Amino acid sequence: MKRTNRDRRRFLKQGAAVAGLVATPQALELAGGSAAAAAQTVVDHNALESVLYGKRSRFVTTTREVEGRSHSEQTLIRPHPHRPSARTPLAELTGTITPTPLHFTTQHHYGIPDINPDEHTLRVEGLVDRPLVFTMDELRRLPFVSRVYFLECVGNRPNPRAETVTGTHGRMGCSEWTGVPLSVLLDEVGLRDAASWIVAEAADGGKHTKSIPLGKALDDVLVAYGQNGEPVRPDHGYPLRLVVPGFEGIYNVKWLKRIKVVDQPYLSFQEHSRFLTPNPKTQRDAYDFGPNSVITQPSGGQELQAHGAHVISGLAWSGSGAVRKVEVSTDGGATYREAELAGPVLPKAHTRFYLPWRWNGEEAVLQSRCLDERDQLQPTEAEYARYWNLTRGQLYGTVQSQLGHCNWIQPWKVGRDGKVTNGLEPVDVVVDVHA
Amino acid sequence: MSERNIARWTACATRGAVVSARRRTRLGGAVALLAAALLSGGALQAQETVSPSGLGRPLTDAEQHDRIVGPEGADLPPGSGTAAEGEMVFARRGCSACHGPTGLEGPSIALVGGDITTRSNYFPIRHWPFAPSIWDYIRRVMPYDRPGILSDDETYAVTAWLLYRNGIIQQEEVMTAETLAEVRMPGRDDYQQPGTWTPETRRGFRILTEP
Numbered sequence: 001m002k003r004t005n006r007d008r009r010r011f012l013k014q015g016a017a018v019a020g021l022v023a024t025p026q027a028l029e030l031a032g033g034s035a036a037a038a039a040q041t042v043v044d045h046n047a048l049e050s051v052l053y054g055k056r057s058r059f060v061t062t063t064r065e066v067e068g069r070s071h072s073e074q075t076l077i078r079p080h081p082h083r084p085s086a087r088t089p090l091a092e093l094t095g096t097i098t099p100t101p102l103h104f105t106t107q108h109h110y111g112i113p114d115i116n117p118d119e120h121t122l123r124v125e126g127l128v129d130r131p132l133v134f135t136m137d138e139l140r141r142l143p144f145v146s147r148v149y150f151l152e153c154v155g156n157r158p159n160p161r162a163e164t165v166t167g168t169h170g171r172m173g174c175s176e177w178t179g180v181p182l183s184v185l186l187d188e189v190g191l192r193d194a195a196s197w198i199v200a201e202a203a204d205g206g207k208h209t210k211s212i213p214l215g216k217a218l219d220d221v222l223v224a225y226g227q228n229g230e231p232v233r234p235d236h237g238y239p240l241r242l243v244v245p246g247f248e249g250i251y252n253v254k255w256l257k258r259i260k261v262v263d264q265p266y267l268s269f270q271e272h273s274r275f276l277t278p279n280p281k282t283q284r285d286a287y288d289f290g291p292n293s294v295i296t297q298p299s300g301g302q303e304l305q306a307h308g309a310h311v312i313s314g315l316a317w318s319g320s321g322a323v324r325k326v327e328v329s330t331d332g333g334a335t336y337r338e339a340e341l342a343g344p345v346l347p348k349a350h351t352r353f354y355l356p357w358r359w360n361g362e363e364a365v366l367q368s369r370c371l372d373e374r375d376q377l378q379p380t381e382a383e384y385a386r387y388w389n390l391t392r393g394q395l396y397g398t399v400q401s402q403l404g405h406c407n408w409i410q411p412w413k414v415g416r417d418g419k420v421t422n423g424l425e426p427v428d429v430v431v432d433v434h435a
Numbered sequence: 436m437s438e439r440n441i442a443r444w445t446a447c448a449t450r451g452a453v454v455s456a457r458r459r460t461r462l463g464g465a466v467a468l469l470a471a472a473l474l475s476g477g478a479l480q481a482q483e484t485v486s487p488s489g490l491g492r493p494l495t496d497a498e499q500h501d502r503i504v505g506p507e508g509a510d511l512p513p514g515s516g517t518a519a520e521g522e523m524v525f526a527r528r529g530c531s532a533c534h535g536p537t538g539l540e541g542p543s544i545a546l547v548g549g550d551i552t553t554r555s556n557y558f559p560i561r562h563w564p565f566a567p568s569i570w571d572y573i574r575r576v577m578p579y580d581r582p583g584i585l586s587d588d589e590t591y592a593v594t595a596w597l598l599y600r601n602g603i604i605q606q607e608e609v610m611t612a613e614t615l616a617e618v619r620m621p622g623r624d625d626y627q628q629p630g631t632w633t634p635e636t637r638r639g640f641r642i643l644t645e646p
Contacts, residue, residue, distance in 0.1 A: 123494060130484055132491030133498065141490060143441050181438035188486040196631070199503055205582055207575045209503065213632035219437050260503050265629045267506055267564050269572045287632055 062092040064102055065166050083108040083235075087170025090296045090315070095342075096148070096350040098173035100228050105235045106153060106171075106249065110205035113255050117231075117239040120203070122185075122223065126261035129190030136239055139225065142180045142188075147222065147245070148349040150174040150317045152289060154248035157406035160381075160396070161424050165299040168410060168422070174317075174350035177243045178226030183218045185259065195261045199268070200242050203257040210251050211265040212244060216287075220245050220348075223256060246288040246319030246348040248404065288319030291378045292407040293326055293353070293370035304418035307361045312339075313354040318372035322346060325371040326353040332365030332411060332423070333380065339368065347373070359414065365423050367411040381424065384408040393430035437634070443487065501583075503575070506565035508616025514587035515611045518604075521596025524589045529578055538600055543579075547600045560601045564626045566618035570594045591615070 044050060044058065064086035088104040098104075117136045125131035134142075153171035162168045182198075191214075198217045202208035212221065222243040225232060232238050237254030244251040250270065265271070293316035298304055312330075316323045322345055327336035342352040353368065369378040379387070384406070385395045411423030502510045516524075525531055525538065533543035549559030563569050574590045576582050585593070595610040604610075604618060 123498060124491075125494065130486060130491075131494050132486060133494055134491045138490040142488060143443050145438060145441060181441055183438050184441060184443055187443065188488060188491060190486075201503060205576070205579070207582070209575075211629070213629075215631060215633045218439065219634055222438075258503070262505060262509070264506065266503070266568070267626065267629075268503075268568055269576070 062089050062102065064104065065089060065170060067107075083111060085171070087166050088173045090165045090170055090294075091299050091302065093296070094352075096174055096315070096344065096352050097228060098175060098350075100175065100230070100233055100236065103151075103173035103175065103236065104153065104171050108204070108235070112234050113204045114234070115203060115239055115255060120239050120257070122240060122256060122259070124185055124189045124259045124261070126199075126259075127192040127195040127263060128186075128261050129192065132189050134185075134188075136225070139180055139223065139240070143184055144178060144180050145222065146176055146178040146226070147220075147243075148174065148176045148344070148346050149243060149245040150348060150350045151243070151252055152249055152317075154250060154404035156404075160406060160408075160410070161422050161426070162300070163422060164301040165294060165296050165410075168300070169294045171249070172350075174315075175227045176229065177222055177224040178229075179222040179224030179240075179243065182221040182223055182242075182259070185223060186218065186261070189261075191261060194263045197262050197265050199258075199260045199262055199266050200251075200253040200256060201258040201260070202237075202253050203255040206269075208253055208270055209266065209268040210253055210270060211262075211267070212247075212251060213265075213287075214261075216244065216247070223259075246321075248287070248289070289317075289405060290407045291318040291320070291323075291370040291372040291376045292316070293323075293368040293378060294410045295328070295366050295368050295412055298366065298414065298420045299412050300420055300422045302420045304359055304414060304420070307359055310357050310359050311354050312357050312366055312368075313342075313352065314368055315350045316353055316368065316370040317348070317350050318370060318374075318376065319348060320376060321348065321373040323351040323353075323370055324373050324375070326351070326368055327371070328353070328355040328366070328368045330357060330364045330366055333367060333409070336369065359418075361416060363416060364414040365411050366414060367409050367423070369409050379408050381408040391430065393428050396427050396429045501575075504567050504571035506568050508567040508612060511567055511570065511612035511615060512587045513612065514591050515609050516588050516590070516592025516595050517609050518592075518596040518599035518606050521592035521594070521599075524585070524593045525596060528585060528589065528593075529581075530593065533579060538597065546597055560597055561603065561620070562622040562625075564620055564623050566594070566598060566603070566615050566620055569597065570615060 045055060049055075067085040067087060083105075085107040086105050088098055088102055093099070093102070120136055121133045122139060123131065123133045151173055156169060156171040158171070160168060186198075196214050198212050198214060200210050200212060222245075224237075224241055224243045225239060227233065227236055232241055237252075237256065240256045242251070242253040242256050293314060295312055295314035297313045298310070299314075304310065312328055314326075316326045323341065326339040326341065328339045329336045337355060339353040339355040342354055345351050371377050381392070381395075385392055388395065388398075390398065413421050413423040415421065500512075502512070504510050525534075526536070531538075533541075534546050535541050538546040539548070546560055549561070560569065570590055573593060574583075574585060574587070578584065591610045594615065595604065595608065598604040598610070598618060599606050599608075603620065608614065610618075
C-alpha cells in the first residue's frame with residue numbers, strides 16, 4: 001500500500017514535469033500512466049469545498065486520541081454532554097507546531113461555550129486606577145505580539161508506562177499565539193501599589209478561575225485571539241484565552257472574560273481539592289515545567305522495518321526558557337551523543353531534535369535528555385523518585401493524583417524484531433495519597 | 436521573553452488625539468470643555484479616567500455586581516442568611532435535585548462530609564481553605580444548570596447551611612460579609628499560600644549541572 005502511494009506521487013510529479021503544468025489527466029496520459037486511476041485521487045481536491053478550505057490527503061488520517069473518563073467524571077451528574085480529553089498524536093507529527101485540530105484538549109466539564117465575538121468583552125478590574133471593559137474589536141486595536149509557546153497539561157505523563165508516545169506524553173502541543181501582552185492591558189487600567197496577583201476568569205459555565213503572580217502576568221503572559229494564524233478555535237478558548245508560557249496548562253484560562261487585579265492568591269475551586277494537595281513540596285512547584293524531552297520516532301508501538309540508516313527524532317522543551325542542548329543515548333543512558341536541533345529554537349517552545357543512527361539489528365534502548373538555557377538537566381526516573389523521597393511503586397501511585405511535572409527521561413526499547421516498546425520497567429504501583 | 440518593551444502609546448500628543456476623538460463621540464459640549472481643560476491643565480487627573488490608548492469603557496452597574504470574592508472576604512456584598520433559610524433555598528432553587536435533599540444523597544457529589552485523603556468524596560466542603568470562596572463559587576457557578584440565579588442573600592443562606600451541615604458553624608449563626616470572613620475552615624492549615632514568582636527564581640525539580 002505504502003509503495004503504491006509513493007509510486008503514484010513520483011508519477012504525478014513526472015506527469016507535471018512533462019506537461020510543464022499541474023498534473024492534469026492529460027499530462028498523466030503523456031507520462032504513460034493510467035489517467036483514470038490518477039484522476040480519482042485528484043477529483044476530491046477539485047471540489048469547491050476543498051478549494052475553499054484545503055483538505056489533507058486521503059492517505060493522511062491522523063486524529064487526536066480520545067481518553068477514557070476519569071473516575072471522578074463517572075461519579076458526577078452534569079447537565080452538559082461530557083466532552084472527553086483528547087491527546088496530541090505526537091508520533092505522527094513533524095516539526096514543532098501542532099496543527100490546531102490535533103492539539104490536545106482537556107475534558108470540558110461545562111461543554112464548549114458558543115461565544116459570539118461581537119458580544120464578548122474582557123473586563124480588567126480590581127486594584128487598578130480605572131476598571132475597563134474592552135470589546136474584541138478594541139483588543140485588536142492594541143499592540144500585539146506573535147510568539148511560539150508549548151502548552152502542556154500538568155497531568156501529562158498520566159501513565160509513564162503507556163505503550164505509545166501519545167499515551168505517555170500526548171497532553172501537550174505547541175502553537176504560535178497572537179495577542180495583546182497582558183502587561184499592555186494592565187498599563188491601560190493602571191496598577192495600584194497593593195497589586196501583587198491577578199485572577200483570571202473564564203466565560204464557561206464553571207467560570208474557571210485561576211490566580212497568577214503579578215510578576216508572571218507582567219512578564220510574558222498573552223491575552224491571545226490568534227492561534228497558528230487563525231482565530232483561536234472554540235475548544236481552545238474562542239474568542240479569547242490566556243497564554244501563560246511555561247506554566248501548567250490549567251493557568252491558560254480559555255474563553256477569558258475577566259482579569260481581576262488582587263493582593264493575594266485566591267485558592268478558588270480550581271486551585272485546591274483535586275488540583276492542589278496539602279503537600280508543601282507539590283505546592284511550591286505548581287508553576288512552570290522543568291526541562292523535558294521525548295523521542296517520538298522511533299517510539300512505542302512502531303516497528304523498524306530494516307537494518308541500516310534511521311533517524312532518531314523527538315521534541316525537547318522547558319518552562320524556564322530555551323533548550324540549550326539535547327543528548328540522545330542508544331544504550332539506555334550509558335553513553336550520550338549530542339543531537340542536532342532542527343530549529344527554530346525558541347524559549348518555552350517545542351524544539352525538534354534528531355540524531356542519525358544505524359540500527360544493526362541488536363537490541364537498543366533509545367532515550368533523550370534536555371539541558372535548558374539555565375543549565376537545568378532533565379532527570380532520570382531514579383533521580384526524580386529520590387528527590388520526592390518515594391519508592392518507584394509510590395512514585396507511580398502518586399503520578400496522576402498529585403505530582404504532575406513528570407519530566408523524567410523516557411526510554412524506548414528496540415527489540416531484535418524491530419518492535420519498539422516502552423523501556424520503563426514494570427512496577428507494582430503503591431497507591432498512597434499521603435506520600 | 437518579557438513583553439515589557441513592546442511599542443505602545445507614549446507620546447502625549449497621541450493621548451491628546453485619542454481623547455479628543457472620545458470627546459467627539461461620547462462627551463457633550465460642556466463636559467468636553469472640562470475634559471480639555473483637565474488635559475491641558477492637569478495631566479494627572481486625566482490619567483486616572485482615560486487609558487493610554489483611550490480604548491475601553493467603565494463597568495456597568497450589572498457588571499460591577501458580578502464579582503469575584505476574595506478568600507478572606509474582599510468584595511463580599513451586603514446581605515445575610517442563616518442555615519434554616521439555606522435549607523429552604525437548597526430545595527427551592529433545585530440544588531437538591533443533584534446533591535440530594537440533605538446534600539448527601541446525590542445523584543451528584545455529596546456536599547456533606549467526606550475526606551480528601553480517602554477519596555471517598557472528591558470535593559469535601561471541609562477541605563476548602565476559605566469560607567468566602569464557597570460563597571463565591573456558589574454565587575458564580577451554581578446551580579450547575581442555571582448559574583447566577585441565586586441572590587446574594589440566598590447565597591449567604593445556602594452557604595450557612597452547608598457550613599452548618601459540615602459541622603463548621605453553629606445552626607443559629609447568621610452569615611454576613613463580616614461573619615463569613617471570620618469562619619475558620621478546618622483544612623485551612625493544610626494549604627501553604629503559593630509563593631510568588633519572578634523570572635529569575637529556579638523552581639521545581641531540576642538537576643542543575645552547576646554545583
